Amino acid sequence: MARIPRAKRKSAVTRIADVARLAGVSPATVSRALAQPDIVTAETRKRVLDAVRRTGYTPNIAGRNLRAGRSMLALVVVPDIANPFFSEVFRGIDQTLAATGYGMIIASLDNSTERMAQAARIVFAGQVDGVILLNGNIPKAQGRAITDAAVPIVAACEIIPGATFPQVEIDNRAATRRVVARLAELGHRRIAWLSGPADNILEKARRAGFEEGAAAAGIAREEQTILGGDFTFRAGARAAERILALKARPTAVFAANDEMAIGFLKTIQAGGLSVPHDLSIVGFDGIDYADFCEPTLTTVRQPRHALGMTAAKLLAALMANRNAKLPRLTRLDVEHLWRASTAAAPAVREA
Amino acid sequence: MARIPRAKRKSAVTRIADVARLAGVSPATVSRALAQPDIVTAETRKRVLDAVRRTGYTPNIAGRNLRAGRSMLALVVVPDIANPFFSEVFRGIDQTLAATGYGMIIASLDNSTERMAQAARIVFAGQVDGVILLNGNIPKAQGRAITDAAVPIVAACEIIPGATFPQVEIDNRAATRRVVARLAELGHRRIAWLSGPADNILEKARRAGFEEGAAAAGIAREEQTILGGDFTFRAGARAAERILALKARPTAVFAANDEMAIGFLKTIQAGGLSVPHDLSIVGFDGIDYADFCEPTLTTVRQPRHALGMTAAKLLAALMANRNAKLPRLTRLDVEHLWRASTAAAPAVREA
DNA sequence: CTGAAAGCGCTTACAG
DNA sequence: CTGAAAGCGCTTACAG
Numbered sequence: 001m002a003r004i005p006r007a008k009r010k011s012a013v014t015r016i017a018d019v020a021r022l023a024g025v026s027p028a029t030v031s032r033a034l035a036q037p038d039i040v041t042a043e044t045r046k047r048v049l050d051a052v053r054r055t056g057y058t059p060n061i062a063g064r065n066l067r068a069g070r071s072m073l074a075l076v077v078v079p080d081i082a083n084p085f086f087s088e089v090f091r092g093i094d095q096t097l098a099a100t101g102y103g104m105i106i107a108s109l110d111n112s113t114e115r116m117a118q119a120a121r122i123v124f125a126g127q128v129d130g131v132i133l134l135n136g137n138i139p140k141a142q143g144r145a146i147t148d149a150a151v152p153i154v155a156a157c158e159i160i161p162g163a164t165f166p167q168v169e170i171d172n173r174a175a176t177r178r179v180v181a182r183l184a185e186l187g188h189r190r191i192a193w194l195s196g197p198a199d200n201i202l203e204k205a206r207r208a209g210f211e212e213g214a215a216a217a218g219i220a221r222e223e224q225t226i227l228g229g230d231f232t233f234r235a236g237a238r239a240a241e242r243i244l245a246l247k248a249r250p251t252a253v254f255a256a257n258d259e260m261a262i263g264f265l266k267t268i269q270a271g272g273l274s275v276p277h278d279l280s281i282v283g284f285d286g287i288d289y290a291d292f293c294e295p296t297l298t299t300v301r302q303p304r305h306a307l308g309m310t311a312a313k314l315l316a317a318l319m320a321n322r323n324a325k326l327p328r329l330t331r332l333d334v335e336h337l338w339r340a341s342t343a344a345a346p347a348v349r350e351a
Numbered sequence: 352m353a354r355i356p357r358a359k360r361k362s363a364v365t366r367i368a369d370v371a372r373l374a375g376v377s378p379a380t381v382s383r384a385l386a387q388p389d390i391v392t393a394e395t396r397k398r399v400l401d402a403v404r405r406t407g408y409t410p411n412i413a414g415r416n417l418r419a420g421r422s423m424l425a426l427v428v429v430p431d432i433a434n435p436f437f438s439e440v441f442r443g444i445d446q447t448l449a450a451t452g453y454g455m456i457i458a459s460l461d462n463s464t465e466r467m468a469q470a471a472r473i474v475f476a477g478q479v480d481g482v483i484l485l486n487g488n489i490p491k492a493q494g495r496a497i498t499d500a501a502v503p504i505v506a507a508c509e510i511i512p513g514a515t516f517p518q519v520e521i522d523n524r525a526a527t528r529r530v531v532a533r534l535a536e537l538g539h540r541r542i543a544w545l546s547g548p549a550d551n552i553l554e555k556a557r558r559a560g561f562e563e564g565a566a567a568a569g570i571a572r573e574e575q576t577i578l579g580g581d582f583t584f585r586a587g588a589r590a591a592e593r594i595l596a597l598k599a600r601p602t603a604v605f606a607a608n609d610e611m612a613i614g615f616l617k618t619i620q621a622g623g624l625s626v627p628h629d630l631s632i633v634g635f636d637g638i639d640y641a642d643f644c645e646p647t648l649t650t651v652r653q654p655r656h657a658l659g660m661t662a663a664k665l666l667a668a669l670m671a672n673r674n675a676k677l678p679r680l681t682r683l684d685v686e687h688l689w690r691a692s693t694a695a696a697p698a699v700r701e702a
Numbered sequence: 703c704t705g706a707a708a709g710c711g712c713t714t715a716c717a718g
Numbered sequence: 719c720t721g722a723a724a725g726c727g728c729t730t731a732c733a734g
Contacts, residue, residue, distance in 0.1 A: 013477070013501065015727065015728090016727065016728065016729095017727085025704080025705085026704070026705045026706075027705090027727090027728080027729090028704070028705060028706080028707095028728095028729075028730075029703085029704060029705075031728070031729055031730085032703090032704085032729090032730090035729080039703075040703065040704080041703065041704095044703080044704085053493075056475070056493075056495050056499075058472060058475035058476045058477075059476060059727080059728070060417075060476060060477045060726090060727050060728070061422075061473075061476040061477060061478040061727095061728095062413055062416040062417040062422065062477060062478075062726080062727075062728090063417055063710090063726070063727030063728035063729085064727075064728055064729075065413040065710090065728090066411075066413040066414055066417050066709095066710045066711065066712085066726090066727080066728070067709080067710050067727080067728045067729050067730085068710085068728085068729075069710070071412075071413065073456070080442075081438065081441050081442050081445055082438040082439050082441065082442040083438075084435055084438060084639070087432065087433040087434075087435060087438060088433050090432050090433065090457075090459075091431075091432050091433040091459065091461075094432055094457070094459050095461070098466065098469065103456050103458075103473065103478075104456065104457060105424070105454050105455065105456055106441075106445070106455060106457055107454075108441075108442065108445050110446070115449065118449065121409060122412075122454065124407070124409035125409045125410060125411060125412040126364070126409075126411045126412055126413060126711095127412040127413075127454075142404075142407075144407050148407075150364065262643055266643070288435070288640070289639070289640060289643050292613055292617070292640050292643050292644045293643045293644065293645065294644065294645030366711065366712090367711065367712065367713095368711085376720080376721085377720070377721045377722075378711090378712080378713090378721090379712095379713075379714075379720070379721060379722080379723095380719085380720060380721075382712070382713055382714085383713090383714090383719090383720085386713080390719075391719065391720080392719065392720095395719080395720085410711080410712070411710090411711050411712070412711095412712095413710080413711075413712090414710070414711030414712035414713085414726090415711075415712055415713075416712090416726090417710090417711080417712070417725095417726050417727065417728085418711080418712045418713050418714085418725080418726050419712085419713075419726085420726070477727095
């Protein structure tokens, strides 16, 4: 026998059988009275609901899930749970999922392959009904990608090239191109690009937009500076030190994200330069910090809440119906915030 | 019969029975080879692991959980998932739980009783093995508090008075008192307190510390100003408008949290006052924004990562052993950051 | 409309 | 060391 020993049973927890006994009906009837009240008589319904109330019964989820073959849980995979960019994305996802009755498990990869494998195992173990990828990669465990797991997937923010599931992003390339065009209008020609990690999809798209914009404005390669970076505040600070040491400085610096832009800004100011008088700075993403630094940062605001909401809605549609016909790529609009960290190029002002 | 129809079964997913068949052993042996490899022969182990590898088998979690009576999931209840204060707390919790094999469900209350009830239902439904409360309240559903659910609970950041489970916080009162003492040393006597919601435990503790500090420094009630607030940036901005309209202004404003302090700072500056020359400002919490505003904000830095880690460790200990003897209250150290937003009081400078 | 029974996938006490 | 069987708690196809 495999009778589960008394000690191991959760103490004093009401099961469906307890409710059934109290109401004088079968467990099946309790189940029905709760899930589809209309198909039982009013009298039965009342007796069951009374018994439920008296016992404080809540159906056990593990039992229900095992039977139903679903968990009512979605997994959200994120590079770093503490990255401020994601906070609003989480809120959008959470609100949308909660409204559909789904819960949310968050897996933060923290740059660890072990954490990545953990996330993949959650999927293979059938622990979630769907996955939202915010990390730009398909998690794998022992060589198997979660795309093999027959669980709906949606990606957002960082797109995964070639993937066949729905994805949600902004048009990073076009937005960057537009910023460069505007900088050129302001008279900037010596423009620096402060880059993210070379293999990152956002860096690639934004960098491409930067180059297109520069080409369109007739800005020569020699007028451009490329500064290495990795999306961190520190990288921005380091780039600023390089620029401070230069004789012929760019008149504008466009960072691939806000955190680098702010790191750059703080260090450039500490080095005695005035922003935007000596140098214009632009960031990307529109995180809240961009509102708080001084001067306020010119940036491209991503619709973070809407990105999360849209991804969650697509996933909910897919979880409801695996064969739902959904757009492969959804692109949301950005907001260009021209603020105090940018101004006309020095040469133009002098002229 | 209740045979589950074929269409409803997850397609092509390997079950323990499939592995058993392939390895030529019983399901029980597969289970043992995976969970306790030492108790099967080397030969059996090899055959099972080969079959597992060939099929890509991962044990179904719902089945395991139902049998084991646990879910290997913890619930984290938070007032607002997008509040930047919590990001590092989440990371501390996540890292600690993940290291112990637990996953994390986040429930964001968003000021909604419905969301609160949802969170409570997750607990009553046995969906999680433990709960970390960051919201300062015990979730309830239909009048039943989750403390009745026989699931381990730990609270952090916002303490719940009278609760008997382990709680983790900083000494809010002492930290606030110390700040006021230091402001007094700097010559400030006309000090304003920019308050949080009156019923919030943090506001209560900090306000008490403020009053104790003022009393200790011999600052009379008439020299103090109390400004209403609710922890938001907006509330800080509104308070600044009130102060700008005043003839006799305080020389220092101490906000109950950083967001209000920054909202206050931005608006006071926009109103033409210079910080810290005309007015010193102090915040509380040490969120990242406090590093980015100009001038950098004097504040009390909470050990956010350690708060999360400590709470998760306590919960892990309790989930491993319900009867573990753990301290009721753990208090972590804060860091007092005296930065550019504070200076000696004007009168003192002039003297 | 309701009940008895099967079965979701797993683990473990029992027997051998 | 291994297998057969029970049972975790639930839902639903089937029969009445």
